Amino acid sequence: MFLTRWRLDHLADASTLALTELVANVVRHVPGRRCTVLILREPYGLRVEVSDAVAGAVVAKAADPLAESGRGLALVEAVTDRWGCAEAAGGKTVWFECDT
Template structure:
């Protein structure tokens, strides 16, 4: 269930509980907004992948599913951040060929132009930057 939606001058903010059913909703909303903001398929597709991965990680790994998705158009692309109250930081692992999980964040880091984690008073915010053109992951 979506707790709140806000469109602000600095972007879009959605607070919700990350559950399997809300991942697709967040992805679709991100796609609609990015298209309305004038981003092409190259940015929109990679941004939707990022939203999917970041929200799925909250649903799977965070102690509580409550999170906030923030989409912000910036001078050279779009910044996406997903904040949750779990203080544990994400770990990027290179998965083995036969592993059944652990690929998402690894693939995400190679699909975006920059990414990072900001620790907060309660929890963290994982952010990515997607620019037009091919990804040059940081």
């Protein structure tokens, strides 16, 4: 138990930050601001999925240095080991993984 908790404790900051960014994107870009969050404990670490009802892939891009927004997905990319977007029937799922 102790080893498992320790192995996940160091993922808390990165996964919390990445999840906050993905949910903030839902609040900003999804009509109705609805999403589903799935958090999975995997043998290699943690997988988090945020699904919404708006189709279309998302892309991390370089933000203008003076812009007030536009850095969220770049931040997700920086603090996680992997991330991506999968289109689903009637929407999409943006996911990330953090390794122990």
